[in-house]
Amino acid sequence: MCICEDCQTLVLCPRCDIALTYHKAPSSLQCHHCGWSRNILLACEHCSSVKLKYIGVGTEQIENSIMKLIPDIKLFRMDSDTVGSVSEKRNALTSMQDADIIIGTKMITTGFDFHDIATIGIILLEQELQVPVYDTEERIYSNIKQLIGRAGRKGAQSQVLIQTFLPQNPIVQNILSMNYKDFLKKTLEERKMFSYPPFGEIATIRYKNEVKGNCLLIIKRIYESLLTYEDAMDYEIICTDLTFKRDNQYFSSIIIKGKNIRIFLEPLRSFILKNKDLWVTFW
Numbered sequence: 001m002c003i004c005e006d007c008q009t010l011v012l013c014p015r016c017d018i019a020l021t022y023h024k025a026p027s028s029l030q031c032h033h034c035g036w037s038r039n040i041l042l043a044c045e046h047c048s049s050v051k052l053k054y055i056g057v058g059t060e061q062i063e064n065s066i067m068k069l070i071p072d073i074k075l076f077r078m079d080s081d082t083v084g085s086v087s088e089k090r091n092a093l094t095s096m097q098d099a100d101i102i103i104g105t106k107m108i109t110t111g112f113d114f115h116d117i118a119t120i121g122i123i124l125l126e127q128e129l130q131v132p133v134y135d136t137e138e139r140i141y142s143n144i145k146q147l148i149g150r151a152g153r154k155g156a157q158s159q160v161l162i163q164t165f166l167p168q169n170p171i172v173q174n175i176l177s178m179n180y181k182d183f184l185k186k187t188l189e190e191r192k193m194f195s196y197p198p199f200g201e202i203a204t205i206r207y208k209n210e211v212k213g214n215c216l217l218i219i220k221r222i223y224e225s226l227l228t229y230e231d232a233m234d235y236e237i238i239c240t241d242l243t244f245k246r247d248n249q250y251f252s253s254i255i256i257k258g259k260n261i262r263i264f265l266e267p268l269r270s271f272i273l274k275n276k277d278l279w280v281t282f283w
Helices: 059-069 086-098 136-151 170-177 180-193 212-227 266-274
Strands: 002-004 021-023 028-030 052-054 075-078 101-104 119-122 159-162 201-209 236-239 244-246 249-258 278-282
Touching: 059 075, 059 101, 075 086, 119 136, 136 170, 136 180, 159 170, 170 180, 201 212, 212 236, 212 249, 212 266, 266 278
Parallel strands: 075 101, 119 159
Antiparallel strands: 002 052, 021 028, 201 249, 201 278, 236 249, 244 249
16 A cells, blocks of 8 residues: 555545555556556655655565565466456466465465465464454454365475464464364354354345435434334344445445344335345345
């Protein structure tokens, strides 16, 4: 990402309100959500300062750093920029087998079988820990275990290195010790405490609109309607004034926790089906 050192302004995607990612080749700032891009800035658009700093570690930056250290190394980078179509994925299989070092995003953990892997490196694990979803830790544990398993399928022993600024985090410790039983016990206790699945249900009602005010207005009306339902007291219904922007659309949501949520939302069924900008996700 790109940030101004003087005013601390972060360069965002105007369509999605998320930080743009710096790409060296071609030199540009790109949104990894909608694909919008712009040329590199020479000065801050907020305060005109030329003290712009690029922060973060992506696959491209790692690739460039390794090539500087070991110019003759056979390196293959696998991410959404280099492997997108089905044909590119097929070609990737051959390229990976010839590479000395493979750099990739989470897509590298599924659908590929690696041979003779001596070392696996996982960097900035805490970035994944910041995702505000109840099963974040489970997904991290599963992805890392799957990556390790794919490397060791042919009986070879692989060394796994995890780089993180939070080495004492319980999920990191459980991964290092491969203590699945303790991880499972802790996870189930937490989910029971907060009525997360499998001890309860979670549903998200989400609405999108090009106008922020309209987005909040509609979701607020739905929220107030839910509170009038006869058994509303049996559910935890959460609604805030927060929105997020993606592809020039504003999104707002209601979170519902409880049991038999589908039955609870039945009076809203026809309204949801008729409105293409409104949908429900069950967890």
